[in-house]
Amino acid sequence: MEEGWKEVFLTVQEYKANMAKDILExxxxxxxxxxxxxxxYKSFGDIVVYVPDADENKAKELLKELKH
Structure with missing residues (x-):
């Protein structure tokens, strides 16, 4: 990923990544x-959600419940 972006969510399930994106947006x-x-092979690989550096902490807090 380009500089200035941070990974805040990692999943193998596309619907969870989309839920995370909706929450953040x-x-x-x-x-x-x-x-x-x-x-x-759709069962191999991850889906990663990135946000700008400045929003990393807020994003992680918003997504805390989704990770469980």
């Missing part, structure tokens, strides 16, 4: 999702 935080699933 509703709080006014820009979000980027990187899907690193293997195109041939």
């Amino acid at each position: 509703n709080a006014g935080i820009k979000t980027v999702i990187m899907n690193q699933h293997d195109s041939a």
Whole structure:
């Protein structure tokens, strides 16, 4: 990922990544999702949610419940 962005959520389930993105965007935080699933084998690879550096702590706090 480019400089200036921090990973705040990691999952293998696409719906959880989309839930995280919705939570963050509703709080006014820009979000980027990187899907690193293997195109041939959907069960391999991660989906990572990134936010700008300045929003890292707020984003992690907002997503605390989603990680459980």
